[in-house]
Amino acid sequence: GENVEQHPSTLSVQEGDSAVIKCTYSDSASNYFPWYKQELGKGPQLIIDIRSNVGEKKDQRIAVTLNKTAKHFSLHITETQPEDSAVYFCAASRPPPFYNAGNMLTFGGGTRLMVKP
Amino acid sequence: DAGVIQSPRHEVTEMGQEVTLRCKPISGHDYLFWYRQTMMRGLELLIYFNNNVPIDDSGMPEDRFSAKMPNASFSTLKIQPSEPRDSAVYFCASSARAGVSYEQYFGPGTRLTVT
Numbered sequence: 001g002e003n004v005e006q007h008p009s010t011l012s013v014q015e016g017d018s019a020v021i022k023c024t025y026s027d028s029a030s031n032y033f034p035w036y037k038q039e040l041g042k043g044p045q046l047i048i049d050i051r052s053n054v055g056e057k058k059d060q061r062i063a064v065t066l067n068k069t070a071k072h073f074s075l076h077i078t079e080t081q082p083e084d085s086a087v088y089f090c091a092a093s094r095p096p097p098f099y100n101a102g103n104m105l106t107f108g109g110g111t112r113l114m115v116k117p
Numbered sequence: 118d119a120g121v122i123q124s125p126r127h128e129v130t131e132m133g134q135e136v137t138l139r140c141k142p143i144s145g146h147d148y149l150f151w152y153r154q155t156m157m158r159g160l161e162l163l164i165y166f167n168n169n170v171p172i173d174d175s176g177m178p179e180d181r182f183s184a185k186m187p188n189a190s191f192s193t194l195k196i197q198p199s200e201p202r203d204s205a206v207y208f209c210a211s212s213a214r215a216g217v218s219y220e221q222y223f224g225p226g227t228r229l230t231v232t
Contacts, residue, residue: 032219104165
């Protein structure tokens, strides 16, 4: 099955700096790569996602890049703010095996991002 | 919409007791997922349903775990008998196959402690 590795496990940056989190995946058939943010005491929340037919996607201060050949994708957060402090998870999913099969996500181990004011 | 609703938010029980976790998905969503989160194993998919039918339960750790979805607005995850190693945060998530959107919306989770 799919295996997703995420690095680093913890990341501390100064407010205003950029943060980069990297993930690698093993299944070359995976075609959907979401990123989730989990704040303390809450469930993960989708912040951005990318599909395999796109190399890069941006949404304000957040961007994700995908290298299908190398099987890795990254999350970039620019101009970090204290409210960006949270645990971030990458995930990967392959196309559903049959029509009504859902989107089975395999998650990375998570990165605890701390933004110091 | 209120989002995905889970109850209870916290559960403390003794080893050997039966535990039932509950989930109400977002109205109109036809996929429901149960996840378990631990420090050691991270976020793991246990089972998921489509239109109330279990599609894949390969992540269910053992026969002590069972899940049901009697209707489109309610699902349960039951552990019987519970063991200390079942202590974790259990999340329910739902999604709708709307166009190409695969976003899974997570509930706030149930923190289970088995002593």
